[in-house]
Amino acid sequence: MINGAAVGSAESGSLFGRWETRLKLPGLIILVFSFSLVQDLRLLPLLLLSSMIIYRLSALPFTCLVSRVRLPGFFLLAMAVILPFWSGQTILWQFGPLALRLEGCISLLLITVKFIAIFMVVVALFATTPLPLLTRTMRALGIPWLLTDLLLFSYRYIFQLSSDLRRTHTAAHLRGFKGISLISLKTMANVTGSLLVRSHQQAERVFQAMTLRGYGNGDQALPEFRPVVADYLLLAAAVLLSAAIVLAQIFI
Amino acid sequence: MHIPDGIISTTAAIGGYAAAGGMTWLSLYKIKQKYGNPRNGIPRAALLTAAFFAASLIHIPIPPVSVHLVFSGLLGVVLGWFAFPAVLVGLLLQAVMFQHGGLTTLGVNACLMGLPALMAHRLFCLRSLFGRRKPLPNAILAFLAAFSAVAAGAIMAALLLIYATPAYFDAAAEKTAVLTLSFAHLPVALLEGTFTAMVVLFLLRVQPTLLEADQK
Numbered sequence: 222m223i224n225g226a227a228v229g230s231a232e233s234g235s236l237f238g239r240w241e242t243r244l245k246l247p248g249l250i251i252l253v254f255s256f257s258l259v260q261d262l263r264l265l266p267l268l269l270l271s272s273m274i275i276y277r278l279s280a281l282p283f284t285c286l287v288s289r290v291r292l293p294g295f296f297l298l299a300m301a302v303i304l305p306f307w308s309g310q311t312i313l314w315q316f317g318p319l320a321l322r323l324e325g326c327i328s329l330l331l332i333t334v335k336f337i338a339i340f341m342v343v344v345a346l347f348a349t350t351p352l353p354l355l356t357r358t359m360r361a362l363g364i365p366w367l368l369t370d371l372l373l374f375s376y377r378y379i380f381q382l383s384s385d386l387r388r389t390h391t392a393a394h395l396r397g398f399k400g401i402s403l404i405s406l407k408t409m410a411n412v413t414g415s416l417l418v419r420s421h422q423q424a425e426r427v428f429q430a431m432t433l434r435g436y437g438n439g440d441q442a443l444p445e446f447r448p449v450v451a452d453y454l455l456l457a458a459a460v461l462l463s464a465a466i467v468l469a470q471i472f473i
Numbered sequence: 474m475h476i477p478d479g480i481i482s483t484t485a486a487i488g489g490y491a492a493a494g495g496m497t498w499l500s501l502y503k504i505k506q507k508y509g510n511p512r513n514g515i516p517r518a519a520l521l522t523a524a525f526f527a528a529s530l531i532h533i534p535i536p537p538v539s540v541h542l543v544f545s546g547l548l549g550v551v552l553g554w555f556a557f558p559a560v561l562v563g564l565l566l567q568a569v570m571f572q573h574g575g576l577t578t579l580g581v582n583a584c585l586m587g588l589p590a591l592m593a594h595r596l597f598c599l600r601s602l603f604g605r606r607k608p609l610p611n612a613i614l615a616f617l618a619a620f621s622a623v624a625a626g627a628i629m630a631a632l633l634l635i636y637a638t639p640a641y642f643d644a645a646a647e648k649t650a651v652l653t654l655s656f657a658h659l660p661v662a663l664l665e666g667t668f669t670a671m672v673v674l675f676l677l678r679v680q681p682t683l684l685e686a687d688q689k
Binding site: 250253254256257258260289290292293296297300303307308328331332333334335336337338339340343344346347352355365367368370371372374375376377378379381382383386406407409410411413414415416417418420421424425427428432436437 | 475476477478479480482483486487497501504510511512513515516517518519520521522523524526527551558559561562563565566568569570571572573574575576577638639646650664667668671672675676679680683
């Protein structure tokens, strides 16, 4: 169900993997926000081209993109069903009560291209940055420690909970549990409750052990900040591209 | 409801970040007020965050479709003010590991699930009026908390999708869309309410201290 190796699998090899995270994170966040600002259809090819170049630079396989598109893709599919037939007034084609509308088609095109472009950049960002490094970088960039600690602990508990859930599932099956359904809701609630109680007790014990070993006494070590010229050049390229997109959107 | 990148306008996305930032600041302020050492609350919050993360991957069949639990109500009931940061972190993990949701829409999604979770917490706090260890008031309030959390989230999401996407609906279509999206979530809200009430009854029997978020 959960594959930890999916995060940060390409961190070492590519240009993106070597890009200093403290510069990569703000650079790419600025870029995706500039992508989301686009309303002019003429800018869509630029968005697609730049996101394809970025994805190519990350040296990630195409399958990585395909495997991650499933969940957000459902949402886009729903928009594809609704927008062309219900949004707008200009009818392009009609079959009985069903009418294909120009404004809806344009909205769908805009949403789809922006989604694909941002999606490629976000995959390139997160798949080349291991989560522990991302967390420490967020801390270095000024995110409160409570949030970054919560992120790290949660990341750890996902794997523990997943393993506990697998064990409980096997045990329930051996006792005749037929699988998840509405009829078995009470059993599922009891299983969830017992998982929460057991995991909570274990989490408290781990936390106490960590406290005894010095957790919370002093600042966490932050990653070394040793950027090279290429890191600054990549940041400048991302910021310049973002500025160009925003200016083009305003003045063209 | 996880809104992906590119769907809503930049204004709405930035507004979502501003609102989520404000709510996170308020939550952290309240947590620091309530806990002597806020670090003590992290194991419980992290555990529920992980559960919130995992819940979105488990589907329950409601013919002809299948739905997944949200756990925003349960988060509010068990975590109190920790619920908003927990939702934010859970959504970030989902965006990082599966691209479920989005990066530009993280703030908006956090508000869509975090605000109802806090509302569920306030609703569940009413149990002190009826007896904190009595099963029936606990079950009813847990049901109402989780049901209203899902319903509020669905209505907020429907309004956002109608007014913050580059789409042109007439007034009648807008009303129909809001009603359709809200009613489509009714089975999920009922399921979530029932499930949360059952989990709360279990915790009340086995470890009632897990339900004392309002007492810290």
